Amino acid sequence: MSSAISTDPATMVIFGGSGDLSKRKLVPALFELHREKQLPPTTAIVGYARTGESDETYRAEMKAALAEFARKKPVEEAEWTSFASRLFFFRGDLTIPKNFTDLKARLGAIEKERGLPGNRLFYLAIPPSSIGVVVKNLGQAGFVYRVDGPWSRVIVEKPFGRDLQTARALNEELSQVFAERQIFRIDHYLGKETTQNILVLRLGNGIFEPLWNRRYVDHVQITVAESIGVENRGKFYEEAGVLRDIIQNHVLQLLCLVAMEPPVAFDPDAVRDEKVKVLRSIQPQSGEEILRDSVRGQYGPGAVDGKTVVGYRAEKDVNPMSLRETYAAWKVQIENWRWAGVPFYLRAGKRLQKRVTEIAIQFKTPPIALFRQVGVLRQEPNALVLRIQPDEGIALKFGAKVPGPVTKIDPVTMDFRYSEFFGASQPEAYERLLMDAIHGDSTLFARRDEVEAAWEHVTPLLDVWRDNPPLDHPNYEAGTWGPDASVALLARDGRRWRRP
Ligand SMILES: NC(=O)c1ccc[n+]([C@@H]2O[C@H](COP(=O)([O-])OP(=O)(O)OC[C@H]3O[C@@H](n4cnc5c(N)ncnc54)[C@H](OP(=O)(O)O)[C@@H]3O)[C@@H](O)[C@H]2O)c1
Structure with a gap:
């Protein structure tokens, strides 16, 4: 497992960045990792959703979420300000391919500005019915590299299917675009x-x-x-x-x-x-x-x-x-x-x-x-x-x-x-699991x-x-x-x- 592995700077895109899971678990976990200096300073976090206006409004929303859900409270203003500078918002629909090509351009700009090497972690905090289309859009927009160089990985939330047939179909959809080593099926109990x-x-x-x-x-x-x-x-x-x-x-x-x-x-x-x-x-x-x-x-x-x-x-x-x-x-x-x-x-x-x-x-x-x-x-x-x-x-x-x-x-x-x-x-389960995914360690994820x-x-x-x-x-x-x-x-x- 991950304890001795150094962390690659990466961009994390949270599809469903405005949702309940993001506010309650993901952003608080990322904030804690930031506070404990486990994330490289350049690491960027981009929330993707339809509702939201700008980086500023997204940051305000996440600040309110942290006031409620941060593991250690209160959230110090200085810590928040440094964390907020990592947070970005992208308004888009999961079903529109053009939004993904636009996202690619936006990520390119953020990565250039922050000196990031192009490693990307996609978190699918979205309704299960949208997973297929997002994976397809990510593939078509050229987000997923299967060769050496910067890495791309995807974290998939539960529920993973609703029976054997749907789980197999979902695995099939994922494997059309990502290799198994790039897929992180999360079970927060682990x-x-x-x-x-x-x-x-x-x-x-x-x-x-x-x-x-x-x-x-x-x-x-x-x-x-x-x-x-x-x-x-x-x-x-x-x-x-x-x-x-x-x-x-x-x-x-x-x-x-x-x-x-x-x-x-x-x-x-x-x-x-x-x-x-x-x-x-x-x-x-x-x-x-x-x-x-x-x-x-x-x-x-x-x-x-x-x-x-x-x-x-x-x-x-x-x-x-x-x-x-x-x-x-x-x-x-x-x-x-x-x-x-x-x-x-x-x-x-x-x-x-x-x-x-x-x-x-x-x-x-x-x-x-x-x-x-x-x-x-x-x-x-x-x-x-x-x-x-x-x-x-x-x-x-x-x-x-x-x-x-x-x-x-x-x-x-x-x-x-x-x-x-x-x-x-x-530490919250999500803190550990997010770090493991950034490290590329899938021991605690389901194959x-x-x-x-x-x-x-x-x-x-x-x-x-x-x-x-x-x-x-x-x-x-x-x-x-x-x-x-x-x-x-x-x-x-x-x-x-x-x-x-
Ligand atoms: N909440 C939890 O504690 C929890 C626990 C375990 C697993 N999960 C899993 O995590 C996933 C998300 O759950 P959640 O509770 O966070 O759901 P949620 O509160 O309903 O959030 C869904 C997110 O997806 C976005 N979204 C939905 N349709 C979209 C579209 N067409 N285009 C762009 N964005 C879209 C929503 O943003 P907009 O509406 O702003 O576009 C919102 O940010 C689900 O798979 C759930 O089963 C959640």
């Missing part, structure tokens, strides 16, 4: 410090990896729970649902990092080769197995953090009879030598009791219950919990003797918290085969769910841990979900 720490924990330490297999692990739980509802994204959610929005990308990425074999080297292809192998080892499921091993849910009204909230069907831009899932749980089996027989239980949902993303490795119990003789009938299994967000850290749960004359065993926890050890403000392999498992689920519409939606109250059927999914195997 930029999170705690996600990156999964491999460090496993492979940078001697004590965990020997236990990391079917001999010692009983099962794994991966949870991505949100307490918020769909907010103002009802329209998007009606199209997507939690399976596409969270499980296909973030959850399967976490699964890959937990389950993969040690790569032969810490480089982009070696790491991604191992992740793809995990996806290929997931046991395909028949329609019947899918219905048995997956659970869908949709929230009804309820209370979150003491506040009454409406059900999904009453959210803005949502069909009052909607069948869209806001919760999904799925039991996955990885059929390889390391994991055969160890179920991975995945779950994600909105309007759950609290916001938490965690991976829990639950270990097998000791082979004999020695302390039964002195009255300890049941012991909590050991668990290693990797907390991805919030309250990032790692906890190891084990049994300890309660002081006193009788033998009583209680679960205790050894807890490592990032904030206590490394300070409260961790084409990886994305398609993930869709190969998720698409049958979508199809089976579509052909078997749920009869019980809404089936969980907002502010709870999801539908009863999800509890039953684990209870059937004699297990239960953790209460994070």
Whole structure:
């Protein structure tokens, strides 16, 4: 990965430079990189959108965004002024080829003035339906070099397709213009410090990896729970649902990092080769197995953090009879030598009791219950919990003797918290990922085969769910841990979900 690599000065063009993602994540991340002097002084950032007047109005808009979304506040005026001098605006439509030839001229002028060598990073922060046309226009306007010299790269946001067929089509469109090494499919979960720490924990330490297999692990739980509802994204959610929005990308990425074999080297292809192998080892499921091993849910009204909230069907831009899932749980089996027989239980949902993303490795119990003789009938299994967000850290749960004359065993926890050890403000995922893309390091980005392999498992689920519409939606109250059927999914195997 990138830490020791020097940074080429480059021009970054953000298509969708006026949008929510740019204001909330991209510009704040770039500002932080600027503040930490990680960007060469000449690097330029050009926002591309239809609405906007000039560099000055764009800068004012981004200044307001930073006041709200900068990681470290307040934003000092001197820091803002130096950052603002990097920011430019280009008014254009994504669908008009002439706008791209004009953009080329404008970039040429900016690069000449700033002494930039012509390296270009295109960020597609635009509606997914526009990706194809932008890629085509970039190609036709001669923006993409495939030979040595200045580099050109493209970052593509999620959602990456809505099923296997559309993901393949999108990959095809991209590959008509860009070579695979120039394409950076972003999954911001991979930029999170705690996600990156999964491999460090496993492979940078001697004590965990020997236990990391079917001999010692009983099962794994991966949870991505949100307490918020769909907010103002009802329209998007009606199209997507939690399976596409969270499980296909973030959850399967976490699964890959937990389950993969040690790569032969810490480089982009070696790491991604191992992740793809995990996806290929997931046991395909028949329609019947899918219905048995997956659970869908949709929230009804309820209370979150003491506040009454409406059900999904009453959210803005949502069909009052909607069948869209806001919760999904799925039991996955990885059929390889390391994991055969160890179920991975995945779950994600909105309007759950609290916001938490965690991976829990639950270990097998000791082979004999020695302390039964002195009255300890049941012991909590050991668990290693990797907390991805919030309250990032790692906890190891084990049994300890309660002081006193009788033998009583209680679960205790050894807890490592990032904030206590490394300070409260961790870099945002986008900071890391933008730097990696500028460095040309794609380790933390999804490769084409990886994305398609993930869709190969998720698409049958979508199809089976579509052909078997749920009869019980809404089936969980907002502010709870999801539908009863999800509890039953684990209870059937004699297990239960953790209460994070
Ligand atoms: N927002 C997030 O937190 C988030 C998180 C993860 C992924 N994403 C992904 O990031 C992408 C952007 O999301 P967003 O939330 O930022 O969307 P958004 O707020 O709707 O912004 C869309 C941007 O695209 C521009 N645009 C749309 N059509 C255009 C056209 N024909 N010509 C020129 N510009 C056009 C818009 O500018 P004008 O209307 O001014 O032209 C605007 O800047 C999507 O793929 C989304 O799925 C977003």
